């Protein structure tokens with residue numbers, strides 16, 4: 001940057017929904033067909049439309065992935081719906097650099113942040129517009145939409161955190177969020193394959 005320069009920001013947020021505009025924004029869409037093995041009820045999953053969008057993610061990487069001390073920013077929108085009795089949710093991950101923490105904040109809709117520590121203790125944190133969430137290091141995280149409208153939340157995480165999806169793919173979370181009698185409830189599942 002030129003000394004004493006005054007510049008326009010490269011990225012802007014629409015304050016109504018926190019969607020980003022600008023160059024270098026990465027957009028990802030996760031459809032039913034991208035989420036094989038994520039949901040509990042395989043029969044219900046098999047009956048769904050492969051092209052149905054479950055969630056979308058916008059990410060801004062202002063520095064190169066892996067930059068020590070750098071930060072990334074993003075937002076995720078999860079559609080309302082269920083596979084069987086299980087709410088639509090993200091794949092979920094630990095960070096590759098396991099001790100990396102992350103901040104989430106809910107923008108619109110109603111959700112549940114599902115967290116699992118290294119000892120596979122699992123708990124949920126309610127998400128609603130304005131809720132702010134600290135995800136400690138060494139804690140796997142995924143998010144479910146428990147409402148009837150899209151759930152949108154923002155996130156900020158270290159640029160060198162990385163994502164470890166394999167462990168969750170192989171071992172799952174120790175509990176899943178189902179709707180029972182109209183309410184979200186975490187139920188322990190014995191899915192660990194190791």
Ligand code: S6P
Pocket residue numbers: 057074075076090091092093102141142143155157163
């Ligand atoms: C990144 C952060 C979020 C998720 C996004 C989708 O560290 O936690 O941006 O990537 O919510 O979830 P997932 O588990 O498919 O990456």
Ligand code: ZN
Pocket residue numbers: 093095102141157
């Ligand atoms: Zn994360």
